Amino acid sequence: MAGSGKTTFMQRINSYLHTQHTKSPSTTAPPYVLNLDPAVRSVPFDSNIDIRDSINYKEVMKQYNLGPNGGILTSLNLFSTKIDQVMGILEKRCLPQTQSSNEPTGEQKPQVAPLPSYIIADTPGQIEVFVWSASGSILLSSLASSFPTVIAYIIDTPRTTENTSTFMSNMLYAISILYKTKLPMILVFNKTDVKDESEAVDWMRDFESFQAAVRQEEEEEREGSGYMGSLLNSMSLVLEEFYNQLSVVGVSSMTGDGVNDFFTAVEDKRQEFEKDYKPELDKRKTEIEQERRAQPVKDMANMMRDMGVSSKAKGTGKYAKKKPGVQPEDFETVSEGEEMETDALAEESRGSEWVDRDEDEPEAEDEDLNEASLQARYAQAMKDGGGAAAGGVADYIKRTQG
Numbered sequence: 179m180a181g182s183g184k185t186t187f188m189q190r191i192n193s194y195l196h197t198q199h200t201k202s203p204s205t206t207a208p209p210y211v212l213n214l215d216p217a218v219r220s221v222p223f224d225s226n227i228d229i230r231d232s233i234n235y236k237e238v239m240k241q242y243n244l245g246p247n248g249g250i251l252t253s254l255n256l257f258s259t260k261i262d263q264v265m266g267i268l269e270k271r272c273l274p275q276t277q278s279s280n281e282p283t284g285e286q287k288p289q290v291a292p293l294p295s296y297i298i299a300d301t302p303g304q305i306e307v308f309v310w311s312a313s314g315s316i317l318l319s320s321l322a323s324s325f326p327t328v329i330a331y332i333i334d335t336p337r338t339t340e341n342t343s344t345f346m347s348n349m350l351y352a353i354s355i356l357y358k359t360k361l362p363m364i365l366v367f368n369k370t371d372v373k374d375e376s377e378a379v380d381w382m383r384d385f386e387s388f389q390a391a392v393r394q395e396e397e398e399e400r401e402g403s404g405y406m407g408s409l410l411n412s413m414s415l416v417l418e419e420f421y422n423q424l425s426v427v428g429v430s431s432m433t434g435d436g437v438n439d440f441f442t443a444v445e446d447k448r449q450e451f452e453k454d455y456k457p458e459l460d461k462r463k464t465e466i467e468q469e470r471r472a473q474p475v476k477d478m479a480n481m482m483r484d485m486g487v488s489s490k491a492k493g494t495g496k497y498a499k500k501k502p503g504v505q506p507e508d509f510e511t512v513s514e515g516e517e518m519e520t521d522a523l524a525e526e527s528r529g530s531e532w533v534d535r536d537e538d539e540p541e542a543e544d545e546d547l548n549e550a551s552l553q554a555r556y557a558q559a560m561k562d563g564g565g566a567a568a569g570g571v572a573d574y575i576k577r578t579q580g
Contacts, residue, residue, distance in 0.1 A: 180303030182334040186431040188300040189222040207292040212299040216253035258313035326451040336373040362447035375428035
């Protein structure tokens, strides 16, 4: 949230990682830093990639007639349109490059500097960027596709422990981001030099402690119907499972206390990402790749139908998928029948089993379009047509259909 100390926290962990690099430069490298806040005037750290280099926040506000929040949101949306370029830079700088086959293997190569172990990104305080905007999903999903990605949700500890309502609001914001992004999350209670995080952590881990705090607030205020207290108690019970999935650390961005604990939590979440999140991401990638590969088969079936080599009557052909109680005359539109026949041809070319609904027709054997005959006729059509000549294909159709 705005004012929670995200930028100061970024400066602290950036300084910590540079210190680690100074202590052992041969084994560690400085972090790769991204600034994603287009409205910030200055940042206390050097950025390798800065959104302000490509997006003029004030110009966006002026051009699109927007206020401050709308300008930040639109700037992130514009930046996300170039995420492929950003990912190309990150992968080049932070991932090991494979050796080219043309490079000699016998010669001794110069020692290569270690790659950055961490990519850290500072975000704007607008929660809408990651909850409601497409840009947040694009940025995080792109990062997660190449790198183990962990979200650190920064909380202003003194303010969140002022009352139970503020605490619960922060927890709801955190849970909305967690379930929207589906990535590992760490709750960072910042500003522990002002107030210790133990009270907030106790509210998370002990339901009775949170109930006692709610009752104490109600007694001190001595007004209202008690609806808010009942709501807060109910919500804390609902969020109990959510709390168990989170790592919680207390950090002081001013003094540096707790930074070691934070990076220990990051390592735990990295392992969690590799174990639980990465298989799901790989599964979604495989499904998308299968859909992409299956599309040309369906396109070919559409082309063959347009060339006139599918069944004689649209939507009533022998390759319509058999459904109990559905007859060709039940199709309400021609396009509905065409779609069913196209799906049938595509499935047949992939080797699926389809039912011949026109077995009694005498010309059924002549029109049998199995995978081999379909591909043979298409190859012959292309051969006669000189590869892609329209005249050759037309002549072939006239000979075969005449």
